Amino acid sequence: MKKKTKLLIKDSFFSSILTAIIVLFIAITFVNITFFNPFIKAFEDFDFLDMYYAENFGNSDEINTDIILVNVQNNSRETIANMLEEILEEEPRVIGLDVIFKDLKDFYSDSLLASVLDNEKIITAYNYNDEVYQYSNPLLVKNNIQGFTEINFDQETYVMRNFRGVKTAMDETEHFSFASQIAKQYLGDSYWSELEYDKKLRDINTIKYYGDYDSFQYLDSFDFFASYDKKSGMKDKIVLVGFFGVPTGNHLNVEDMKWTPLNNRVTGKSLPDMFGVVIHANILNMIIKNDFIYRLSNFWLGIIMFFCMFFCTMYFIKINKKYKISYRTRKRTFLFVFTIVLMGLALLLFKRGLVLRPIPIIAVAILAGSYFKYYKHLVRYIKTKRKWKTYIK
Amino acid sequence: MENIYKIKILAISFIIGCVFSSQGQNDFFVHFYKGVPFIEQNDSIKPISKGSIIEKDAKLVINKKDVVHLIDDKGEVYKISKTGKYKRKELKKLDAEKNSSSFSKSFFTSLWKQFTNAAASKKNKSAVVYRGDDILLMQNPIDSAKVYASEIGFKWKAIPNKTKDYYFILKDIETGKLTKFGTPTNELSLFMDDGMLKQGNNYQWAITETKYFKENELSFYNFRLITKSEFKALEPNIKELSNYLKSLGLTQKEIKSTISEDYKLYY
Numbered sequence: 258m259k260k261k262t263k264l265l266i267k268d269s270f271f272s273s274i275l276t277a278i279i280v281l282f283i284a285i286t287f288v289n290i291t292f293f294n295p296f297i298k299a300f301e302d303f304d305f306l307d308m309y310y311a312e313n314f315g316n317s318d319e320i321n322t323d324i325i326l327v328n329v330q331n332n333s334r335e336t337i338a339n340m341l342e343e344i345l346e347e348e349p350r351v352i353g354l355d356v357i358f359k360d361l362k363d364f365y366s367d368s369l370l371a372s373v374l375d376n377e378k379i380i381t382a383y384n385y386n387d388e389v390y391q392y393s394n395p396l397l398v399k400n401n402i403q404g405f406t407e408i409n410f411d412q413e414t415y416v417m418r419n420f421r422g423v424k425t426a427m428d429e430t431e432h433f434s435f436a437s438q439i440a441k442q443y444l445g446d447s448y449w450s451e452l453e454y455d456k457k458l459r460d461i462n463t464i465k466y467y468g469d470y471d472s473f474q475y476l477d478s479f480d481f482f483a484s485y486d487k488k489s490g491m492k493d494k495i496v497l498v499g500f501f502g503v504p505t506g507n508h509l510n511v512e513d514m515k516w517t518p519l520n521n522r523v524t525g526k527s528l529p530d531m532f533g534v535v536i537h538a539n540i541l542n543m544i545i546k547n548d549f550i551y552r553l554s555n556f557w558l559g560i561i562m563f564f565c566m567f568f569c570t571m572y573f574i575k576i577n578k579k580y581k582i583s584y585r586t587r588k589r590t591f592l593f594v595f596t597i598v599l600m601g602l603a604l605l606l607f608k609r610g611l612v613l614r615p616i617p618i619i620a621v622a623i624l625a626g627s628y629f630k631y632y633k634h635l636v637r638y639i640k641t642k643r644k645w646k647t648y649i650k
Numbered sequence: 651m652e653n654i655y656k657i658k659i660l661a662i663s664f665i666i667g668c669v670f671s672s673q674g675q676n677d678f679f680v681h682f683y684k685g686v687p688f689i690e691q692n693d694s695i696k697p698i699s700k701g702s703i704i705e706k707d708a709k710l711v712i713n714k715k716d717v718v719h720l721i722d723d724k725g726e727v728y729k730i731s732k733t734g735k736y737k738r739k740e741l742k743k744l745d746a747e748k749n750s751s752s753f754s755k756s757f758f759t760s761l762w763k764q765f766t767n768a769a770a771s772k773k774n775k776s777a778v779v780y781r782g783d784d785i786l787l788m789q790n791p792i793d794s795a796k797v798y799a800s801e802i803g804f805k806w807k808a809i810p811n812k813t814k815d816y817y818f819i820l821k822d823i824e825t826g827k828l829t830k831f832g833t834p835t836n837e838l839s840l841f842m843d844d845g846m847l848k849q850g851n852n853y854q855w856a857i858t859e860t861k862y863f864k865e866n867e868l869s870f871y872n873f874r875l876i877t878k879s880e881f882k883a884l885e886p887n888i889k890e891l892s893n894y895l896k897s898l899g900l901t902q903k904e905i906k907s908t909i910s911e912d913y914k915l916y917y
Contacts, residue, residue, distance in 0.1 A: 312760040318747045319725040320681060336912050369898075474681065474721065479794060479914065480700035490677055490703065490723075601757050608753060 264648035269571035272632035276566055276625050302416050305600065305616050307518035309607050310466055321473045323545065324538050325349075325491055327498045328477040328505045329356060334366035338373045340481055341498065345376060347491035352379045353439045353541075355406065355499030355534040358393045371397045380442060382406045382435045388427055404438035408515070408536060409461060416516045417531070420540050422458025434458075436537045440544040443495055452547055463550040463612055465543045466519055470501050470535045477505040495541065499534025552612045561613075562621045569595070569625040574648060577629075588626050595622055678704040678720040678741055681727065685716035686823075686852055686874075690735065694879040710736040722746075787816075787857040791916050793871040798881040798917040800842045802873075806857045808836040817861050819868065823852040832861065842875070850877045881917065888915070 309315060327344065329337050337356070344352055354374075361367050374381070374397060381398045384391035385405035392398065409419045422437040433441065437458055441449050449455075467473070502510045514529035515536060521527075543549060553561075569591075576587050596619050603615035632649075639645045680702045688697045691708040704710055704720065712718060712733055720728045726746035730736065790805040791797060804818065815832040820840070829846060831838060840847055847853070854870035876884075888909065895905045910916050 308760070312756065314753060314756050314760075318727050320721045320727055322679075322721065322723060322725045333912075339912065365898075474679065474701070476701050490679065597761065601754075604757060605753060 261648060264646060265571060265574060267646075268574055268632070268636070268648045269567055272570045272574070272629045273563060273567045273625065275632050275635065276570070276621070276628045277563065279628055279631070280621060280624055302414060302516075303524055304416070304418060304518070305614070306603065306607050306612065307416070307418075307520070307523045309604050310518040311521050311523050314604055315608055317468075317472075321467055321538075321542060322490075322494070324473055324495045324497060324542060326470055326473050326475040326501065326534065326538060327481065327496060328475065328501045329498060330478050330500065330503045330505070332478050334358070334362060334370045336478060337498075338366070338369040340478060341373045341379065343481060344491065344496050344498070345373070345378065348493070349378070349491045349496045350493045351439050351442045351495050353404075353435060353495065353497045353499075353537065354379055354381050355435065355497060355537060357382055357384060357391060358397050359391065361394055361396060367397060371399075374398055374401060377401070380404060380435070380438050385424075385426075385432060386410075402438050402442065404433050404435035406435050406533065406537070408434075408464075408533075408540075411461075416518060416520075417536055418464060418518055419461045420464050421461055422540075422544070423455060424459075434540075436540040436544060439495060439497075439537075439541055443545055454544070457549075458544070463552055464517075464536070464540055465548055465550050465610070466517065466539050467542050468539075469519060469531060470506055470538075473535075473538055475501075475505065495545070497534055497538050497541070499532070499537070501532040501534055548610075550607070550610050550612055553614075558614065558617065562618055565618050566621045566625045569622045570629050573626050573629055578649070592623060592626060595619070678722055678728070678738070680704075680718060681721045682719040683717065685713065687712050687716040687718050694883060695877070696880055696883045697874070697876075704738060704741065706738055708738065710741065712736065788855070788871050790910075791871070791873050792911070792914055795871075795873040795910075795914045795916055796876050796880075796884075797873055798876045798878075798915075802840050802842075802847070802916070804838045804840070804855060806836050809859075812859075814859070815861075817858045817863070819856045819858060819863070819870075820846070821854040821856075821870065822846075823854060823872075828865065830861070847875060849875045850880075851875055884915070888917070 327340065329340070332340070341352065341354070358370065373379075377400070379401055381393055381401045381403050383393070383403050383405055385407055392403065405424070407421075408417050409421050410424065411419065420434070420436070422434050424432045424434075426432055437454070441454070444452075500510075500513055502508070508514070508528060508530065511529055513533040515531055515533060516527070516529045517531045517536065520530040572591065573588055576591075577584050580587060599615045599619055603613050606613050636645060636647050636649055640647070680698050680700055682700065683698055686697065688695050688711050689702065689704065689708045690711055691705065695711070698710075698718070710718065710720075710730070712730055712735075714733055716733075717729070717731045720730065720741065722728070728741065728744045728746055730741075730744070787806040787809075789807060790803065806816065813834075815834050816836065818831040818833060818838050820829045820831075821827070842849065852872065852874045854872050856868045856870045858868060891909065891913075892905050895908060900908065906917075
């Protein structure tokens with residue numbers, strides 16, 4: 258290796274270390290200075306990878322036929338009971354009912370509902386938040402398996418990017434999410450254990466969205482009763498019964514609607530875009546197909562950041578020495594191309610099932626270009642004190 | 651001898667293959683439809699609904715302006731809008747919709763939109779709501795109802811202290827013909843006469859307070875006058891449902907009203 262190259266590598270390495278220290282200092286300062294809170298708040302719900310869904314990069318024309326959604330709309334308990342009975346006749350493997358019937362209403366409709374709900378195929382939902390439980394009335398839901406409906410217990414973030422499948426409560430009892438309970442019932446205990454879901458779903462996992470309600474087979478109550486045909490081959494499928502608008506999909510019915518990465522506004526204010534039951538369907542789809550997205554650990558992200566910083570610094574030091582006049586133009590062009598390539602790569606990796614957050618990497622590349630001049634001054638200062646071999650003039 | 655044995659094996663494999671491939675042949679389910687397409691099966695016809703299965707001996711009938719999206723077991727979507735009668739065999743020959751857009755193409759298109767600011771919404775943001783107050787008046791038959799009767803009783807909410815006429819609008823969807831009646835009461839009965847009301851046709855109705863209305867500003871309720879064969883297809887289920895409701899202690903009148911309200915069927 259040439260002596261010059263060796264010096265360039267040495268300078269790039271030390272400059273990267275210095276930049277890393279400065280970045281770390283800025284990061285800590287940002288976290289701790291209250292003054293910057295509005296700035297942090299503005300960006301805390303932003304994730305570049307939301308673009309993947311918002312811009313339809315993973316768009317598929319296929320309709321999911323494993324999970325069938327049924328919209329209860331604003332129907333009475335009596336109608337819901339009839340719908341459930343019709344569904345049960347089609348012999349699906351599992352039915353998930355994403356509706357909580359907190360109070361009793363009237364004897365007639367309540368008794369109808371209670372008699373239909375008394376079926377082991379029906380999994381019901383309960384609300385579990387801050388160690389407070391909200392179940393359906395025990396006279397209506399008796400022996401059914403139940404699952405909590407919270408998506409991820411993250412109170413700071415409003416966009417549903419992650420989910421938690423299993424949670425241990427303060428009293429050491431284990432709670433399974435609504436989607437987990439349905440998947441467990443659908444897959445069977447042995448396959449569930451084979452996939453080690455008890456452990457895997459305890460962690461926070463990234464939701465792999467299949468799509469909104471219209472990416473699934475769906476029926477509303479009218480479709481259901483308008484014809485007495487057998488419906489959509491429900492046999493052995495999962496049927497999720499919940500509310501997704503009147504008429505179906507009406508995004509102005511914000512009851513039980515959440516923000517998801519599918520929202521076509523990646524930043525700024527917008528209406529929530531997906532009904533809770535559809536989020537459960539998306540989670541369920543990835544659990545039953547064992548189709549998870551893997552998150553790159555912070556350790557590996559740190560390593561990648563350092564290497565990017567190192568190579569960028571090397572390039573900047575080199576062009577800084579070689580092109581005095583056009584240095585800034587070249588640096589900016591390089592950063593522009595680097596940003597686009599990295600964004601494309603991150604989206605492609607996301608499509609392949611790996612989460613690589615590009616923003617921190619782009620940030621360190623930009624900072625590497627800005628902060629290596631501090632290293633330059635530092636080297637000049639050291640040279641006044643002692644002999645120091647360097648690539649930089 | 652060995653050759654005969656090989657031929658036998660090949661023939662059996664072929665037959666098994668054929669059987670399995672025919673069994674594995676996809677079922678077609680209706681995922682979306684527009685207009686009034688229907689299914690013809692054994693000399694009877696029935697309207698399609700979301701989730702209906704196109705069975706082996708059934709034909710899907712697509713008329714003018716009808717659109718049907720079918721999906722198969724794999725979830726592939728088949729969009730049909732061409733007029734005609736489609737047997738299952740013909741449906742299998744159709745090409746499924748494929749998303750041909752590659753990742754790189756989508757990425758650079760999106761990037762270009764961002765650079766040129768083409769992604770920004772150019773819509774004006776008006777702060778106003780639209781109310782079709784007439785929709786609140788209509789009561790019976792409810793929206794998207796199916797009717798099999800020689801007489802249809804239309805009923806709408808009465809506005810207190812109203813002295814002027816209500817205007818009842820009936821629209822034949824097939825011909826687009828509008829008929830208007832003025833009446834001071836909140837009820838009107840129309841009879842099946844093979845003229846204005848015909849079995850097998852789809853209609854819309856609305857109530858307005860002005861005789862000079864704009865059609866596109868009216869909110870209509872839809873209903874279909876089902877044919878005898880359509881009703882016959884539904885009859886066993888109606889009987890089953892009636893028996894069930896009867897066993898719950900409902901009177902004949904209550905049973906009829908439950909079926910009308912919950913299942914949108916008037917007979």
